Amino acid sequence: xxxxxxxxxxxxxxxxxxxxxxxxxxxxxxxxxxxxxxxxxxxxxxxxxxxxxxxxxxxxxxxxxxxxxxxxxxxxxxxxxxxxxxxxxxxxxxxxxxxxxxxxxxxxxxxxxxxxxxxxxxxxxxxxxxxxxxxxxxxxxxxxxxxxxxxxxxxxxxxxxxxxxxxxxxxxxxxxxxxxxxxxxxxxxxxxxxxxxxxxxxxxxxxxxxxxxxxxxxxxxxxxxxxxxxxxxxxxxxxxxxxxxxxxxxxxxxxxxxxxxxxxxxxxxxxxxxxxxxxxxxxxxxxxxxxxxxxxxxxxxxxxxxxxxxxxxxxxxxxxxxxxxxxxxxxxxxxxxxxxxxxxxxxxxxxxxxxxxxxxxxxxxxxxxxxxxxxxxxxxxxxxxxxxxxxxxxxxxxxxxxxxxxxxxxx
Amino acid sequence: xxxxxxxxxxxxxxxxxxxxxxxxxxxxxxxxxxxxxxxxxxxxxxxxxxxxxxxxxxxxxxxxxxxxxxxxxxxxxxxxxxxxxxxxxxxxxxxxxxxxxxxxxxxxxxxxxxxxxxxxxxxxxxxxxxxxxxxxxxxxxxxxxxxxxxxxxxxxxxxxxxxxxxxxxxxxxxxxxxxxxxxxxxxxxxxxxxxxxxxxxxxxxxxxxxxxxxxxxxxxxxxxxxxxxxxxxxxxxxxxxxxxxxxxxxxxxxxxxxxxxxxxxxxxxxxxxxxxxxxxxxxxxxxxxxx
Numbered sequence: 001x002x003x004x005x006x007x008x009x010x011x012x013x014x015x016x017x018x019x020x021x022x023x024x025x026x027x028x029x030x031x032x033x034x035x036x037x038x039x040x041x042x043x044x045x046x047x048x049x050x051x052x053x054x055x056x057x058x059x060x061x062x063x064x065x066x067x068x069x070x071x072x073x074x075x076x077x078x079x080x081x082x083x084x085x086x087x088x089x090x091x092x093x094x095x096x097x098x099x100x101x102x103x104x105x106x107x108x109x110x111x112x113x114x115x116x117x118x119x120x121x122x123x124x125x126x127x128x129x130x131x132x133x134x135x136x137x138x139x140x141x142x143x144x145x146x147x148x149x150x151x152x153x154x155x156x157x158x159x160x161x162x163x164x165x166x167x168x169x170x171x172x173x174x175x176x177x178x179x180x181x182x183x184x185x186x187x188x189x190x191x192x193x194x195x196x197x198x199x200x201x202x203x204x205x206x207x208x209x210x211x212x213x214x215x216x217x218x219x220x221x222x223x224x225x226x227x228x229x230x231x232x233x234x235x236x237x238x239x240x241x242x243x244x245x246x247x248x249x250x251x252x253x254x255x256x257x258x259x260x261x262x263x264x265x266x267x268x269x270x271x272x273x274x275x276x277x278x279x280x281x282x283x284x285x286x287x288x289x290x291x292x293x294x295x296x297x298x299x300x301x302x303x304x305x306x307x308x309x310x311x312x313x314x315x316x317x318x319x320x321x322x323x324x325x326x327x328x329x330x331x332x333x334x335x336x337x338x339x340x341x342x343x344x345x346x347x348x349x350x351x352x353x354x355x356x357x358x359x360x361x362x363x364x365x366x367x368x369x370x371x372x373x374x375x376x377x378x379x380x381x382x383x384x385x386x387x388x389x390x391x392x393x394x395x396x397x398x399x400x401x402x403x404x405x406x407x408x409x410x411x
Numbered sequence: 412x413x414x415x416x417x418x419x420x421x422x423x424x425x426x427x428x429x430x431x432x433x434x435x436x437x438x439x440x441x442x443x444x445x446x447x448x449x450x451x452x453x454x455x456x457x458x459x460x461x462x463x464x465x466x467x468x469x470x471x472x473x474x475x476x477x478x479x480x481x482x483x484x485x486x487x488x489x490x491x492x493x494x495x496x497x498x499x500x501x502x503x504x505x506x507x508x509x510x511x512x513x514x515x516x517x518x519x520x521x522x523x524x525x526x527x528x529x530x531x532x533x534x535x536x537x538x539x540x541x542x543x544x545x546x547x548x549x550x551x552x553x554x555x556x557x558x559x560x561x562x563x564x565x566x567x568x569x570x571x572x573x574x575x576x577x578x579x580x581x582x583x584x585x586x587x588x589x590x591x592x593x594x595x596x597x598x599x600x601x602x603x604x605x606x607x608x609x610x611x612x613x614x615x616x617x618x619x620x621x622x623x624x625x626x627x628x629x630x631x632x633x634x635x636x637x638x639x640x641x642x643x644x645x646x647x648x649x650x651x652x653x654x655x656x657x658x659x660x661x662x663x664x665x666x667x668x669x670x671x672x673x674x675x676x677x678x679x680x681x682x683x684x685x686x687x688x689x690x691x692x693x694x695x696x697x698x699x700x701x702x
Contacts (some may be wrong), residue, residue, distance in 0.1 A: 035519060039627050042529040079628075169672055195670040202622055204632035205428045205552060206666040206674070209421055212546050226530070226625040233621050237549040256625065260535030261547035297530065 011324050025063070027070035028317065030055070030310075031090030031099035033111070038078025039200070039225045043252045044103045046303030047125060048073060049293050051100055054310035056292070064314045065322035072096055078103075078225075080110040082334055087111040087344065091118040097324040098313060100125060100306060104224065105172040109400065112137065116398050121326045123313070125305040127247060127272070129175035130382075131401040134391035135330060140309045140347075141302065142272045144179040145384040147247040147356050150377050151270040152183040152220075152363060155245045160217025163190035166207060166231070167222035169196035173305045176222050176247065182403055192216045202227040204234045211240065218243040221267075229255055236263030250274065254298035256369040267365040272358035273304040273344040276371040286344035308342040312349065312356075315340065330354075334393050345378065352391045355382035417544030426665060428552050430659035431559035435617060436632040437639035437651050438562060439610030446583050446603050448505055449498060452512040455629025456519035457608045457669040461486045461615025463527070466624055469534040475620070482616030483609045490608020502600070516629075523626040531624035532652060551621065558617055562610065567648055569606075574605065579603055615694050638678065642685040644692020653693050 032051055035044040055069045058296065061119035063069060072094045074086040090096045091114070098121045102108040105128050115122045115136045123138045130143035156163070163184050167173030173196060177403060181191055193214040195207060221244050223231055232255055244267040249255050251271030255262045275286045275298060285307075289299050316338060322329040332338060339348040362375040389407035390397070401407055440454045451457075461482040468478035493515060501508045538550035547566035581589040582599040585597065590596050622628060639658060643650030661681045666674030689696045 037524050037626075039625075039630075041524065041627075042625060136645055187541070197671045198675055200676070201629060202628075203429070203432055203669055205549075206425045206663055207671060209425060209546055210667060216420065226623045226627065227631045230622040230631075233533060233536055233623075237538075237540060237551055237621065239540035239547045239549075241547075257532070258530050259533050263535070295528070297528065 004225060006103055012173065025067050027068045028064050029070050029072055029094065029096040030313070031086075031094060031101070032071055032073040033076050033083060033086050033099060033101035034073075035078040035103050035107075036075040039227060040078040040103045042226055042254075042258075042297075043300060046296060046298065046300055047100075047103075047306040049289070049296060050303040050305075050307035051310055053220070053289065053292050054307045058089065058310065058314055058369045065318050067322070068311075069314075076101075076107065077335075080104075080107050083107045083111040087114045087122075091115070091120045097121070099125065100309060102126060103302070104144065104170070105129060105175075105381035106170050108132070109171060112398075119326065121329065123307045123309045126302050127251070129172050129179070129402075130384060131175065131362075131400075133353060133385055133392065133396075133401060133407065134398040135354070135392045135396035136307075136326070137354060138312075138333075138349065138380075140305045140312070141356075142247075142270075142358050142360065143355060143382050144176060145249070145382065146272070146380045146382060147270040148176070148179045148183055150360050150375075150380065151245055151247065151268065152180060153187055153360065154375065155243070155268060156184070156187050156189050159243050161187070162192045162215065162217045163189055163220060164193040164195075164211050164214055164216035165191065165219075165220040165222065166195045166197060166211070168224035168228060169198050169222075170224075171400075172224060173197075173222050177220075178403055180220050197223065197228060199225055200227045202230045204231045205238070207231070208235050208238045208240055211242070216242065218245055220244070221246045221303075224248060226253070229253055229258070232263045232267075233259055235237060236265075242266075245269070247269075247271075250363055250365060250371075251301040254300055256365045256371065257298055259369075261369040262367045264369055265367045266363045269363045269365075270360050271301045271363055272360055274363060274371065275299040276363070276373075277344065277361060278373070279345075281341070281345075282343050304343050308340055310346060311340050311342075312338060319346050348360075350382050350386065350395050353382055353385035354392055355385065358379045414544070417546065420543050421546055422663060422667065424548055424552070425663035427556045428579070428659075429662045430655050431552070431556040432618075432632075433635055433639045433655035433658055434559040434651060435610075435614040436636040437643070437655065438566065438647060439607045439612075439614065440636045441640045441643060441651045442610060443604055443607035443645045444568070444640055445647055445650070446579060446607075447502075449508045449604070450505070450512070451607065452509055452609055453493070453515040453519065454512075455631075455633040456516045457486045457611035457629075458491055458615035458618075458632050459519065459523065459629040461612030462619035462622070462624060462628060463523070463531060463615075465616035466531055466534050469620075470532070475534075475537060479570045479613065479616035482619070483613040486615065487605040488608030490611075491601050491605035493608075494604035497586075498604060499597070499600070502671020520626045520629070526574060527626070529625065532613065533622075533624055534620050536620045552553075555617055559611075562613065563648065563652055566610075570647075575599075575602065578651060591627070604617040613658060635678075638682050642682050642689075642692055644689075644694035644696075646694035646698070648694075649697045650692055650694030653697075657685070657693075 076082040100123045125140045127141040167177045250269040316329045316332045319332045334351045360377040443451045465478045465482035466487045540547045582596045608677045643654035662674045662678045665677035
């Protein structure tokens with residue numbers, strides 16, 4: 001009994017000691033809500049690792065403005081309602097300073113109202129269909145004007161003007177397909193078919209036939225999730241043989257590593273980073289990554305974005321004099337020069353939309369599934385939202401806009 | 412005229428493909444549900460087990476047909492083990508078997524993720540393709556159709572012509588009488604559950620070369636499997652096969668006309684209609700007609 005009490009007292013003592021240290025330099029808390037299990041896990045586990053690597057580096061170098069960075073990580077299980085639960089939990093109970101969250105656009109739209117409600121700050125480190133004009137959100141992923149305005153004209157020049165789109169049937173696929181449709185039309189092409197595939201569908205025999213009947217010059221594949229990725233194997237074995245264009249494959253789901261060649265041959269993807277990017281910065285980055293996570297199957301675009309986003313966050317806090325207050329950080333963004341030398345090259349945050357500029361690599365998958373880069377576009381800005389009338393430095397509508405539903409012009 | 416024949420072939424091929432998928436997905440579930448009354452929510456994970464075992468064997472150099480058989484055997488063995496440890500004490504509590512098998516399903520999915528990682532490299536689809544008119548087709552899908560037909564035939568022979576089949580049917584019809592006549596009913600239950608699991612493993616093995624190998628891949632089969640068993644009713648031959656044929660035709664027809672979404676919707680509407688008209692499923696209706 002006495003022994004027990006003694007132990008308890010000493011435990012209390014050490015607790016006080018440690019909390020004393022903690023008060024001196026209270027950590028900056030970063031919530032991490034990513035899918036570490038479920039249908040999207042293959043593409044998103046790397047995002048968590050990227051954040052962990054960045055946090056480790058930052059803490060080893062003295063933290064952010066002298067404070068350590070602490071991660072609060074939850075597995076959202078590829079489930080939209082988990083995002084809502086955990087978003088409430090990190091903002092209310094864990095009281096994090098910012099949240100890095102979300103893979104699918106459905107999950108982002110599920111948690112975004114909660115971030116708005118508690119006036120939090122969330123980073124969405126994923127490529128998506130674009131259009132989110134929300135002061136509570138910072139988006140480091142690539143958007144259609146970066147991925148499609150480059151990719152589709154290239155494909156039409158190289159292969160022809162008849163286009164068939166197959167897309168995942170939710171907001172990402174629908175809005176991305178709208179972008180493709182508009183760009184094809186602007187460039188004098190023709191949509192010979194469009195098919196939306198419910199998430200989780202894994203059998204594509206009939207879809208492949210529908211594509212053959214429409215005789216397109218190339219197919220735009222906007223398929224999401226591991227079930228839908230079965231398309232490539234099935235199209236390959238039916239010898240469909242058409243060039244493919246995508247904003248999500250390879251760069252996200254590294255299908256060229258998972259499937260046996262040549263099922264992904266002749267796939268063209270615009271991505272802001274993949275591990276094959278052949279620059280010294282990129283090579284050093286991949287090497288560093290494998291030191292921390294030797295079994296990582298692939299360092300994808302989202303993993304690199306997540307890593308970059310931690311450093312952008314660090315820079316904003318330090319330039320705001322150590323404040324993690326959202327409005328102080330946004331004043332820093334409004335200066336227009338929050339930039340970082342990312343593994344892909346230099347990236348900067350755009351004050352109007354709080355989206356990020358990117359180097360866009362056109363990745364081509366070869367017969368043996370090796371990657372080459374026929375074209376690179378430097379410093380493509382996320383211009384569409386700003387041009388369409390979204391200006392977060394003036395006004396925060398907290399809306400998602402699309403080409404057919406742009407911001408209302410205010411005179 | 413010739414174009415019509417091309418389109419007709421295309422439709423038959425696609426309907427056959429959908430039929431094969433439904434039959435192979437569903438027959439393991441149908442055996443376990445129809446014979447034992449156990450609703451096995453871990454069905455998808457037996458398929459997962461088959462797919463992973465098959466791919467692993469293929470990549471370590473085994474020929475594909477052998478890998479598929481090994482996949483079925485391993486899934487069957489795992490099934491018998493689970494029957495012995497988890498299902499057997501719950502035969503009098505059918506609702507609890509749902510919860511228990513659901514738990515097995517979640518443990519299997521997450522365990523696979525933790526132990527084997529988020530994906531497994533595929534092995535590629537064998538045999539290449541052939542052309543009919545303007546369309547090219549995968550030869551392996553024909554193998555799948557043949558496998559579905561062969562599975563049904565072998566199951567029918569096993570249940571009607573073999574000693575095991577007679578004992579199994581006796582045990583299912585009047586368990587205590589079978590027991591009184593000296594049938595070791597617990598062995599029969601165990602073998603039947605193992606057979607159901609092996610059929611699921613077979614489906615996983617057959618489809619493994621054509622799909623993404625991930626811990627959640629079982630869920631791609633489960634909805635179709637349940638839907639087929641629900642409208643088929645309790646009998647594997649009089650239920651599952653005609654149910655798969657009806658759904659396959661509906662799905663292929665609507666998908667070629669209006670795309671995947673229409674195919675999915677049409678299939679589910681067909682299920683609602685069949686269940687509304689035939690509450691005991693197709694096999695219940697056929698058996699009543701016969702009586």
